[in-house]
Amino acid sequence: MGPLAGMKIVELAGIGPGPMAGMLLADMGAEVLRIERPGEADLGVKRERRFDLMLRNRKSIALDLKDPQAVAIVLDLVAKADALIEGFRPGVTERMGLGPDECLARNPRLVYGRVTGWGQTGPLAHAAGHDINYIALTGALNAIGGRHQPPAIPPAYLGDFAGGAMFLVTGVLAALIEAARSGQGQVIDAAIVDGAATLGTVFYGMTAAGQWQQERGTNVLDSGAHYYNVYQCRDGRWISVGPIEARFYRDLLERIGVDPVSLGDQLDASNWEAAREQLAEIFRTRTRDEWCRLLDNTDACFAPVLNFEEAPQHFHLKARRTFVEVDGIPQPAPAPRFSRTPGPPPVAPSAPDIGRYAEVLSGWLPPESIDRLLALAASGA
Secondary structure (H helix, E strand, O other): OOOOOOOEEEEEOOOOHHHHHHHHHHHOOOEEEEEEOOOHHHHOOOOOHHHOHHHOOOEEEEOOOOOHHHHHHHHHHHHHOOEEEEOOOOOHHHHHOOOHHHHHHHOOOOEEEEEEOOOOOOOOOOOOOOHHHHHHHOOOHHHOOOOOOOOOOOOOHHHHHHHHHHHHHHHHHHHHHHHHHHOOOEEEEEEHHHHHHHHOHHHHHHHHOOOOOOOOOOOHHHOOOOOOEEEEOOOOOEEEEOOOOHHHHHHHHHHHOOOHHHHOOOOOHHHHHHHHHHHHHHHOOOOHHHHHHHHOOOOOOEEEOOOOOOHHHOHHHHHHOOEEEEOOEEEEOOOOOOOOOOOOOOOOOOOOOHHHHHHHOOOOOOHHHHHHHHHHHHOOO
């Protein structure tokens, strides 16, 4: 099931964008095998495995990659794989004996996908970092937040997952298509700083054209404009409005009973602060649900601001089945959707189980190699 059905991918377990990339590939039908280190503590898991949703849809085995026998088994798996993904600092897999040279020697068609924060090269390549640092360096963090306020720190959507995992998956898929033509694999260097910078392409163009101010909260798309903003309601909850186009702007104002003339020219930034205060006063007169009843399913470019508990219950997302429940846990359904080759339904994360290794590896290794792995696992390696 899924457009990647039949593809075999080895995932060297890590944190952040690597597991997200593994999930996305598995959601599309690839058979992704996670190679984990023995012991959950080594993986940094702070919650019960079934809640670690990014580990869904794939099987895993535990190997101590400091052991040459374990490395030899991974190379046997690589020989059968279409791709490998890893998220260690530059040079780590090389020191393990699982770097691109060793893996491509075993399988010249292999797509070797690497994701890091700073990239495989450059002065910062070997430095530690996290999402906040990567988006800070690329201009993204500076652009988020209100006027006269410090930069607002978003969750890891923008760096780790959009700038890292999504670009790793894009690179792997492109290289798999090319390998099908050429018969040759290659290495994908997916750096979060590169991906996050690319996500901001339109804003770099606007900056060069003098259409984007570097001060936060002064542009149309960063809370500067009253018509692209969030407002608090009478019950303390929030709504969002974004009618940039004139006809949608008129629709919003008509529905909430505001004379456009009272707000001045929509596109004149000198009017925005006073207009925002006027709209804020109006939106405080009703609860969020009351505004939903008035503005839902209109051209006012409106949506309530929902939290992670509320979002799965929204009528539109329920109708589209944007969220599914697996093992009693609501979670985002696989995306995007495919008309002819839909992906498999999500399966809850599972821990490595030595009792199932023979089943897990039956399509990867010959019986004698599986026996060797079972003996290694039984020895505690």
